Amino acid sequence: MANIIAVVCASYGLAQSVCDGEDLAERFFRSDHTNNWAVLVCTSRFWFNYRHVANTLSVYRSVKRLGIPDSHIVLMLADDMACNHRNPKPATVFSHKNMELNVYGDDVEVDYRGYEVTVENFLRVLTGRLPPSTPRSKRLLSDDHSNILIYLTGHGGNGFLKFQDSEEISNVELADAFEQMWQKRRYNELLFIIDTCQGASMYERFYSPNLMALASSQVGEDSLSHQPDLAIGVHLMDRYTFYLLEFLEDIHPASQANMNDLFKVCPKSQCVSTPGHRTDLFQRDPGSVLITDFFGSVRKVEITMETINLTVPGIPLERFGGEPHTETALAYVDQLPVAQIIHQKPKQKDWHPPDGFILGLWTLILLVFFRTYGIKHLKHIF
Amino acid sequence: MPTLTLASARSPFRDEFAEELAIRPLHSGDIHASFQFRTVWGVDLLQATDPRFLRYAILPREIVCTENLTPWKKLLPCGSKAGLAVLLKSEKLFHSSYFSQAVHIRPVCQGMHCTVPSWEMRQTLNVVFDLYTSGQGKREWSMFKIKIYVDVTDSPQGELFELSPPTPLLSQAVVLGDRRTYSVYDLTDPGTFGKVRSLNLLVRWKADNGDMLRPLLHGERYVAGFGLQTGEIHTLIYNNHPYRAFPVLLLETVPWYLRLYIHTLTVTSKNRENKPSYIHYQPSKDRLRPHLLEMLVQLPPNSVTEVTVQFERALLKWTEYPPDPNHGFYVGSSVLSALVPSLVAMDTNITQEHPLFSSFFLCKEESSYFMRVYTEPLLVNLPTPDFSMPYNVICLTCTVVAVGYGSFYNLLTRTFQVEEPSQSLAKRLANVIRRWRGVPQL
Numbered sequence: 139m140a141n142i143i144a145v146v147c148a149s150y151g152l153a154q155s156v157c158d159g160e161d162l163a164e165r166f167f168r169s170d171h172t173n174n175w176a177v178l179v180c181t182s183r184f185w186f187n188y189r190h191v192a193n194t195l196s197v198y199r200s201v202k203r204l205g206i207p208d209s210h211i212v213l214m215l216a217d218d219m220a221c222n223h224r225n226p227k228p229a230t231v232f233s234h235k236n237m238e239l240n241v242y243g244d245d246v247e248v249d250y251r252g253y254e255v256t257v258e259n260f261l262r263v264l265t266g267r268l269p270p271s272t273p274r275s276k277r278l279l280s281d282d283h284s285n286i287l288i289y290l291t292g293h294g295g296n297g298f299l300k301f302q303d304s305e306e307i308s309n310v311e312l313a314d315a316f317e318q319m320w321q322k323r324r325y326n327e328l329l330f331i332i333d334t335c336q337g338a339s340m341y342e343r344f345y346s347p348n349l350m351a352l353a354s355s356q357v358g359e360d361s362l363s364h365q366p367d368l369a370i371g372v373h374l375m376d377r378y379t380f381y382l383l384e385f386l387e388d389i390h391p392a393s394q395a396n397m398n399d400l401f402k403v404c405p406k407s408q409c410v411s412t413p414g415h416r417t418d419l420f421q422r423d424p425g426s427v428l429i430t431d432f433f434g435s436v437r438k439v440e441i442t443m444e445t446i447n448l449t450v451p452g453i454p455l456e457r458f459g460g461e462p463h464t465e466t467a468l469a470y471v472d473q474l475p476v477a478q479i480i481h482q483k484p485k486q487k488d489w490h491p492p493d494g495f496i497l498g499l500w501t502l503i504l505l506v507f508f509r510t511y512g513i514k515h516l517k518h519i520f
Numbered sequence: 521m522p523t524l525t526l527a528s529a530r531s532p533f534r535d536e537f538a539e540e541l542a543i544r545p546l547h548s549g550d551i552h553a554s555f556q557f558r559t560v561w562g563v564d565l566l567q568a569t570d571p572r573f574l575r576y577a578i579l580p581r582e583i584v585c586t587e588n589l590t591p592w593k594k595l596l597p598c599g600s601k602a603g604l605a606v607l608l609k610s611e612k613l614f615h616s617s618y619f620s621q622a623v624h625i626r627p628v629c630q631g632m633h634c635t636v637p638s639w640e641m642r643q644t645l646n647v648v649f650d651l652y653t654s655g656q657g658k659r660e661w662s663m664f665k666i667k668i669y670v671d672v673t674d675s676p677q678g679e680l681f682e683l684s685p686p687t688p689l690l691s692q693a694v695v696l697g698d699r700r701t702y703s704v705y706d707l708t709d710p711g712t713f714g715k716v717r718s719l720n721l722l723v724r725w726k727a728d729n730g731d732m733l734r735p736l737l738h739g740e741r742y743v744a745g746f747g748l749q750t751g752e753i754h755t756l757i758y759n760n761h762p763y764r765a766f767p768v769l770l771l772e773t774v775p776w777y778l779r780l781y782i783h784t785l786t787v788t789s790k791n792r793e794n795k796p797s798y799i800h801y802q803p804s805k806d807r808l809r810p811h812l813l814e815m816l817v818q819l820p821p822n823s824v825t826e827v828t829v830q831f832e833r834a835l836l837k838w839t840e841y842p843p844d845p846n847h848g849f850y851v852g853s854s855v856l857s858a859l860v861p862s863l864v865a866m867d868t869n870i871t872q873e874h875p876l877f878s879s880f881f882l883c884k885e886e887s888s889y890f891m892r893v894y895t896e897p898l899l900v901n902l903p904t905p906d907f908s909m910p911y912n913v914i915c916l917t918c919t920v921v922a923v924g925y926g927s928f929y930n931l932l933t934r935t936f937q938v939e940e941p942s943q944s945l946a947k948r949l950a951n952v953i954r955r956w957r958g959v960p961q962l
Contacts (some may be wrong), residue, residue: 183843183844184844218583218585220585220586220587220614221583221584221585221586221614222583227611227615228585228611228614228615229585229586229610229611229613229614229615230611240611242586243586244586244590244609244610244611245586245590245600246586246587246590247587247590247591248587251587252581252582253842253843302843303843303844304843466635467633467634467635468629468634468635468637469634470629471571473857473859473890474767474769474857474858474859474890476767476797476816476859479769479797479798479816480797480798480816482798
């Protein structure tokens with residue numbers, strides 16, 4: 139409330155004593171993003187990669203809890219763990235052992251599932267080059283005031299990330315995709331988090347502005363998994379994302395925690411690998427960037443003094459579709475018209491001109507004929 | 521029930537929404553619950569549809585989980601916040617023996633004369649709960665504004681199970697040609713749940729076994745044969761009616777990589793050949809379209825009809841294999857559409873109020889009803905290459921070339937030179953002194 143008063147004061151140019159909340163207004167408009175998007179990708183298939191799906195779903199859960207709606211989240215899961223036949227508790231994906239926290243939840247919406255999670259689809263989502271028939275839930279409709287969070291997890295190596303055991307994306311491709319996004323003005327600021335082995339190699343090649351990157355391990359190090367659950371039989375989470383989830387559980391939409399706290403998540407004593415980060419391409423100081431700038435969806439309000447005329451509400455829906463129906467009675471069609479099926483005439487097959495093989499065969503026959511019997515027979519044909 | 525008023529002089533029909541839950545305790549101790557939600561709009565959304573055109577698509581591999589239920593629930597007018605949809609908890613629904621959800625959109629008749637069509641969307645959800653393994657013997661619900669039907673046909677005097685609270689409202693409905701009796705709990709009537717605004721429905725089983733009535737029509741499908749070159753698809757269709765025969769339309773869509781040999785197609789019933797009344801076959805084109813086989817077969821009474829066709833498995837191109845090719849490839853279910861003769865005369869009056877679960881397919885005649893059965897999908901292994909072989913071959917070949925050619929090259933071009941070994945510091949110093957002295961060096 140005080141912020142709105144401050145803004146109103148500022149716009150009316152009132153005396154300083156009344157609006158000493160000018161610095162309040164400063165803090166209110168600290169970041170110039172107006173909407174938040176999240177692209178969360180799990181690239182691994184098969185039951186023993188349960189932890190990668192749990193990683194992605196725990197970030198999804200935090201991001202949804204802090205306010206980003208499903209329409210602004212693109213969730214890509216390469217395999218189904220919750221209703222997998224090997225899951226002893228169907229419709230659940232747990233992040234803590236003893237089945238404490240079900241990150242799959244009751245209202246999860248997965249946009250790309252199974253075989254659709256490919257390098258091509260991922261890059262198309264980022265750059266916006268999707269076919270016109272793609273539904274809205276599968277698109278990243280960001281603009282130049284969007285803050286985007288991109289989270290990748292899976293198996294990776296020095297300079298690449300493996301997608302579904304059959305293809306890889308390299309760090310050069312990723313950097314180029316981000317440059318395309320920058321040139322098309324598809325983001326205001328972008329936070330890139332990756333939890334794979336040798337994850338820091340994936341952000342080495344970035345060269346576009348306003349990118350901040352975090353990785354779970356340096357080049358030459360492996361990211362390790364956290365704890366197995368003996369009832370489910372697999373490792374549930376990776377260490378880095380486990381401690382990231384614990385950190386995010388303490389964040390609420392009005393939290394003032396900033397990026398420096400995020401960099402301290404999972405030190406070497408807990409993670410065994412050394413998490414890394416990269417902020418040289420980022421223009422603001424990380425200490426002034428709030429966690430909720432990327433993980434939450436805090437709406438900024440711009441107050442305007444001009445009036446807008448809303449149009450007259452539309453007339454009630456008439457039956458649409460051309461001319462009115464005649465008064466002939468309609469009837470339900472027979473579901474299985476046996477008599478009609480048995481007595482139908484065989485379908486007239488369309489005549490197709492002879493295709494290449496037949497033409498070739500006839501040409502060969504004619505050629506042999508004229509070679510043997512001489513060209514003078516040609517005049518009988520033409 | 522919630523209604524929206526449509527202001528239109530032509531069609532005073534209002535939009536409607538109705539929901540129902542039908543519970544049927546089964547002899548094995550399981551409970552079958554069927555949720556039905558019906559939304560009707562009073563507008564004609566599309567112009568007349570031609571029933572002769574059919575587009576059919578199937579995704580045999582998709583697993584249904586909460587991520588499919590979430591957008592389905594969003595189609596309901598109140599989502600999952602009010603009404604029967606509050607009961608749809610995913611952890612309970614998917615930990616069940618059987619789960620099925622569907623959305624059907626179609627034009628329906630409006631009123632007696634049926635001059636104006638309206639459009640109806642039906643959402644159905646069927647679950648079979650295995651109560652013994654999930655360790656629960658009773659259910660509790662609280663809700664408003666709906667009707668619950670509990671099937672008590674199998675236990676008219678309370679022999680199989682006991683239902684509490686008892687209700688005097690009994691209604692009979694004909695479902696799939698069988699007359700069943702239902703105890704109705706109408707939750708729009710406040711007398712049902714009294715002052716406490718919750719309804720505890722308790723079903724206590726008494727007897728443990730009994731025979732189930734077998735369905736009149738059901739089907740099975742499996743792949744026979746061995747090896748990765750050929751195989752056979754067998755479809756078994758059971759007609760359990762004691763004395764009536766009826767026709768069945770079998771629709772099979774088989775992907776192009778299983779090359780069907782249609783000359784080996786045989787249809788046998790009771791060990792004799794049964795020639796179909798009608799066959800339509802559209803061959804496949806590689807990578808373009810699948811096989812389409814439609815047959816109208818007359819099923820003799822009380823028999824099993826077996827349809828077999830042999831096929832050959834194709835070798836796909838390298839990039840056409842999915843990321844997990846050793847899992848296998850799925851073949852979609854075949855569809856059996858039949859006019860099953862009914863044991864009981866059915867009501868063909870469309871204007872009368874019927875419970876939703878019994879009025880899905882309209883009955884045009886009293887003596888038979890239409891039913892559509894889907895068989896299970898098949899999982900078939902195709903000859904799969906070993907994808908690590910190119911890497912192995914490159915490693916092996918390079919090693920062989922390096923060792924073989926490398927040795928040969930060395931033999932031809934290597935020369936040896938004698939090299940003085942380098943001396944230690946003490947010896948070098950001693951040599952310097954010796955040179956200076958004029959004495960031969962070490």
